[in-house]
Amino acid sequence: MQKQKVILSEKDVARTLDRLASEITERRGDDEKLAIIGIQRRGADLAQRIKGILDERLGRKIPLGKLDINLYRDDWTNLTRQPSINCTEIPFDIELASIILVDDVLFSGRTVRAALEAVLDFGRPRRVELLVLVDRGHRELPIRADYVGKEVTTFEDQHVDVLVRERDAEDKVVLILP
Numbered sequence: 001m002q003k004q005k006v007i008l009s010e011k012d013v014a015r016t017l018d019r020l021a022s023e024i025t026e027r028r029g030d031d032e033k034l035a036i037i038g039i040q041r042r043g044a045d046l047a048q049r050i051k052g053i054l055d056e057r058l059g060r061k062i063p064l065g066k067l068d069i070n071l072y073r074d075d076w077t078n079l080t081r082q083p084s085i086n087c088t089e090i091p092f093d094i095e096l097a098s099i100i101l102v103d104d105v106l107f108s109g110r111t112v113r114a115a116l117e118a119v120l121d122f123g124r125p126r127r128v129e130l131l132v133l134v135d136r137g138h139r140e141l142p143i144r145a146d147y148v149g150k151e152v153t154t155f156e157d158q159h160v161d162v163l164v165r166e167r168d169a170e171d172k173v174v175l176i177l178p
Contacts, residue, residue, distance in 0.1 A: 007134065007152055007160070008173035016149040017046065020131055021053035023147050024100060031098045033126065035063040039103045039115050040086035045166040046133055047102035065090035072114035094123035100147070104162040106132040109143035134173055136160050
């Protein structure tokens with residue numbers, strides 16, 4: 001059995017999402033073209049929760065989309081197993097929107113690169129900002145998050161698992177130690 005260290009408890013996750021929504025409200029709350037896109041799977045779950053907080057705080061419905069980046073990955077031919085294809089749903093016009101792209105963990109930056117390519121296939125937003133629950137470092141590409149829930153120092157052979165109640169029946173972030 002692998003050793004685990006809890007990075008964020010259920011209460012920590014809730015508090016962190018609330019803080020991230022506050023940061024978005026401060027920076028983009030007046031932007032009528034604000035929209036959120038979650039990267040499938042857990043990024044989409046987190047995006048749904050942030051949307052709920054923003055809808056309540058801003059008194060309006062923020063458009064929400066889900067993005068599957070698997071066909072945009074630069075490593076899919078090297079994978080040992082077939083990627084799980086999810087749906088992409090972007091039910092709003094991306095042209096000139098201010099997009100908050102949401103993912104669970106930022107590591108190499110390759111998922112975000114793929115997501116940016118996918119978003120641009122739908123149109124040209126005014127801006128795209130990145131929100132991540134956990135930034136664990138070790139970038140391979142020059143990508144940084146605009147909104148970060150928690151920065152965690154890790155070794156490359158460690159892994160960060162984000163558990164969300166929608167898929168895992170609990171909210172928690174753990175560091176998996178080798």
